[in-house]
Amino acid sequence: MQSYTEENYLKTIYHLAEKTTNVQTNAIAEQMQTKPASVTDMIKKLADKGLVDYIKYQGVTLTEIGKNTAIDIVRKHRLWEVFLVDKLNFKWDEVHDVAEELEHIKSIELIERLDEFLGFPKADPHGDPIPDKNGRFAKTQFIKLIELKIGDHGTITGVTQHSSAFLKHLEKLGLTLGKKIQISDVTDFDGSVEILLSGKQINISREVAKHILISSNGKN
Amino acid sequence: MQSYTEENYLKTIYHLAEKTTNVQTNAIAEQMQTKPASVTDMIKKLADKGLVDYIKYQGVTLTEIGKNTAIDIVRKHRLWEVFLVDKLNFKWDEVHDVAEELEHIKSIELIERLDEFLGFPKADPHGDPIPDKNGRFAKTQFIKLIELKIGDHGTITGVTQHSSAFLKHLEKLGLTLGKKIQISDVTDFDGSVEILLSGKQINISREVAKHILISSNGKN
DNA sequence: AAAAATTTTTAGATTTACCTAAAAATAAAA
DNA sequence: TTTTATTTTTAGGTAAATCTAAAAATTTTT
Ligand SMILES: [Mn+2]
Ligand SMILES: [Mn+2]
Ligand SMILES: [Mn+2]
Ligand SMILES: [Mn+2]
Numbered sequence: 001m002q003s004y005t006e007e008n009y010l011k012t013i014y015h016l017a018e019k020t021t022n023v024q025t026n027a028i029a030e031q032m033q034t035k036p037a038s039v040t041d042m043i044k045k046l047a048d049k050g051l052v053d054y055i056k057y058q059g060v061t062l063t064e065i066g067k068n069t070a071i072d073i074v075r076k077h078r079l080w081e082v083f084l085v086d087k088l089n090f091k092w093d094e095v096h097d098v099a100e101e102l103e104h105i106k107s108i109e110l111i112e113r114l115d116e117f118l119g120f121p122k123a124d125p126h127g128d129p130i131p132d133k134n135g136r137f138a139k140t141q142f143i144k145l146i147e148l149k150i151g152d153h154g155t156i157t158g159v160t161q162h163s164s165a166f167l168k169h170l171e172k173l174g175l176t177l178g179k180k181i182q183i184s185d186v187t188d189f190d191g192s193v194e195i196l197l198s199g200k201q202i203n204i205s206r207e208v209a210k211h212i213l214i215s216s217n218g219k220n
Numbered sequence: 221m222q223s224y225t226e227e228n229y230l231k232t233i234y235h236l237a238e239k240t241t242n243v244q245t246n247a248i249a250e251q252m253q254t255k256p257a258s259v260t261d262m263i264k265k266l267a268d269k270g271l272v273d274y275i276k277y278q279g280v281t282l283t284e285i286g287k288n289t290a291i292d293i294v295r296k297h298r299l300w301e302v303f304l305v306d307k308l309n310f311k312w313d314e315v316h317d318v319a320e321e322l323e324h325i326k327s328i329e330l331i332e333r334l335d336e337f338l339g340f341p342k343a344d345p346h347g348d349p350i351p352d353k354n355g356r357f358a359k360t361q362f363i364k365l366i367e368l369k370i371g372d373h374g375t376i377t378g379v380t381q382h383s384s385a386f387l388k389h390l391e392k393l394g395l396t397l398g399k400k401i402q403i404s405d406v407t408d409f410d411g412s413v414e415i416l417l418s419g420k421q422i423n424i425s426r427e428v429a430k431h432i433l434i435s436s437n438g439k440n
Numbered sequence: 441a442a443a444a445a446t447t448t449t450t451a452g453a454t455t456t457a458c459c460t461a462a463a464a465a466t467a468a469a470a
Numbered sequence: 471t472t473t474t475a476t477t478t479t480t481a482g483g484t485a486a487a488t489c490t491a492a493a494a495a496t497t498t499t500t
Pocket of ligand 3: 228319320321323324
């Protein structure tokens with residue numbers, strides 16, 4: 001059984017490992033809002049418990065058990081987010097902090113029944129995939145909006161930035177999950193993207209376009 | 221802001237104060253499954269924070285703030301229990317431990333929306349009253365089944381024992397919340413009670429009868 | 441009112457999760 | 471290949487929540 005803190009470390013290492021192969025002490029410290037020295041302490045403990053492989057100065061990787069544990073926490077986090085949005089009418093920018101606490105409730109029965117109650121959702125309110133109880137993710141094929149060419153179209157299916165500011169901004173623009181869009185133009189000057197959304201033309205900054213995921217239903 | 225541990229102490233003191241005016245160190249220790257020395261440490265801390273009044277060797281009482289905090293935790297505990305039973309189909313004997321964890325999730329918004337989602341329930345799955353967001357309890361008038369006389373009738377509206385063994389036993393007997401009963405006979409020999417339940421005669425021990433609460437809709 | 445039993449508190453440690461400051465290892469630059 | 475910069479680890483400490491053992495206060499019994 002892991003502590004609340006250990007679980008958060010495992011989850012952080014898991015997410016960092018999605019981006020970089022070799023997870024560094026400083027990166028963990030930054031993400032966890034703590035000091036590198038504290039991270040070293042915890043890594044040693046996790047290594048003793050067989051949850052991570054660790055070579056001094058060479059960073060960490062999750063063991064099979066560590067990875068499964070991390071995925072289970074991710075599963076809980078995302079299921080709770082669905083609950084908060086679908087059942088309690090929270091907005092997608094309001095759910096993260098509460099889910100951050102709820103993900104640590106220890107009851108297998110609870111999470112399986114919650115999954116069923118929610119209708120076995122495949123994605124959370126931000127489009128992130130929800131692993132099943134065996135830790136398997138449904139395969140997904142996303143493209144970043146920024147990578148689309150003029151004329152390409154598709155459906156908004158996720159975001160890669162979860163800050164409340166960004167999510168509220170998208171909401172205001174009408175860029176929510178499930179919306180269909182088409183690229184009208186890309187501005188040379190600032191890289192901003194002109195898109196067709198529900199019959200209207202809107203312009204979004206390059207920065208925004210970078211963080212929107214599209215399931216492309218066809219080029220041009 | 222209180223820690224998980226502080227909250228559990230406050231709740232324990234609150235419940236003990238429902239039975240005895242003067243809450244003793246040893247009683248808290250027993251309830252919290254810890255040692256009296258640890259209780260003394262924590263009581264001092266709670267006193268420093270203004271959550272309890274404390275005189276050495278004279279036991280503790282909750283301050284106004286301490287009491288409100290405790291009631292808020294009780295509210296959360298009971299609302300989560302309703303959620304688990306009504307929405308996730310847990311049995312009434314399975315919810316306590318999970319609610320024990322969920323009660324510590326810190327979000328006022330969450331609990332208010334949960335309350336609404338559940339239809340502002342007035343009682344939890346064990347018949348215990350749920351305080352409103354201002355900490356006020358609906359007035360209830362319960363009598364212990366054991367106190368009823370032959371011919372008296374009423375509706376089962378609560379239990380004063382939450383052990384899984386007891387609750388499962390009641391379930392098997394068909395003695396669940398909302399059921400109407402009438403006292404047919406009381407056995408002199410062992411104090412067991414003969415009751416009429418849904419047209420059938422059943423016999424329950426004195427020990428069981430002591431822990432069932434009845435809202436009496438009339439004598440004889 | 442003593443003596444005995446019980447309850448409660450203190451004293452001194454332990455464990456977990458942190459921290460700061462300094463040393464050591466590794467990586468990058470000159 | 472030194473020097474410099476960055477990253478990581480060690481050393482030593484703190485605070486929260488526990489514990490055991492022993493002392494002190496209170497209550498009960500004789
Ligand atoms: Mn968390
Ligand atoms: Mn999410
Ligand atoms: Mn609790
Ligand atoms: Mn209950």
